Amino acid sequence: MVDGQFLARLRRRDPEAVEQAVRSNAGGLLNAAWGLGLARAEAEDLVADVFAAFLDAAPRFEGRSSLKTFLFGILYNQALARARQKGRELATDPVDAVFDRRFNAVGHWSRPPEGPEPETLAREAADFVEQCLGRLGPLQKAAFVLKEVEGEPKPAICNALNLSDTHLRVLLFRARNKLRECLEEKWGKL
Numbered sequence: 001m002v003d004g005q006f007l008a009r010l011r012r013r014d015p016e017a018v019e020q021a022v023r024s025n026a027g028g029l030l031n032a033a034w035g036l037g038l039a040r041a042e043a044e045d046l047v048a049d050v051f052a053a054f055l056d057a058a059p060r061f062e063g064r065s066s067l068k069t070f071l072f073g074i075l076y077n078q079a080l081a082r083a084r085q086k087g088r089e090l091a092t093d094p095v096d097a098v099f100d101r102r103f104n105a106v107g108h109w110s111r112p113p114e115g116p117e118p119e120t121l122a123r124e125a126a127d128f129v130e131q132c133l134g135r136l137g138p139l140q141k142a143a144f145v146l147k148e149v150e151g152e153p154k155p156a157i158c159n160a161l162n163l164s165d166t167h168l169r170v171l172l173f174r175a176r177n178k179l180r181e182c183l184e185e186k187w188g189k190l
Contacts, residue, residue: 007063013055022051025071032072036079046082050075132182136175143168144175 009017029050033043053074054061061070104110133141142161146152147168152160158168 004063007061010061010067011058013058018051018055021054021067021071025068026051028068029071029075032075033079038079046075046078049078053078128183128186129179132179132186135182136178140171140175140178143171144179147172 006017006020010021026047029047030043033046034040036043038046050071054071057074061067102110133144136144139161143157143163146157146160147154154165154168157163158165161168163171
């Protein structure tokens, strides 16, 4: 609760009352702004905005909560508004930044655009690998996918598939050989 006389002085924007409110609350507000992850300059600007907003809202402040609570409410609302605004600003992609990323200092492509060939070849290769994986037995395929695709360690694969280490090595060796032969056959037909 705020003292009625002090509240009346704040509503009139009495310089001494405003100064007292600033002195007693600025440090806590600044710490809270830093706690929100703001840099020093941003935090100081936010606290200044809080007090400016408070002076505008002072006639509506009824004093049912403490001044500190009221100011912290303004701080968090102002911080949320700034974050929303910053999010809208970052959502746009300025033309200069796009240009700088795509072209070097003399105006040449940093990385030239690619045609459809690499993507088509990658899809075709993925289809070949998928077809060749389909030719493997279920146990070979499971062992190969767990080891080479998922990157699981050998003990975990042995445990999951109920295999000995030796049996797993044999399965992986045979799976790799079958895949190599199958892919050589498919690539040879192109």
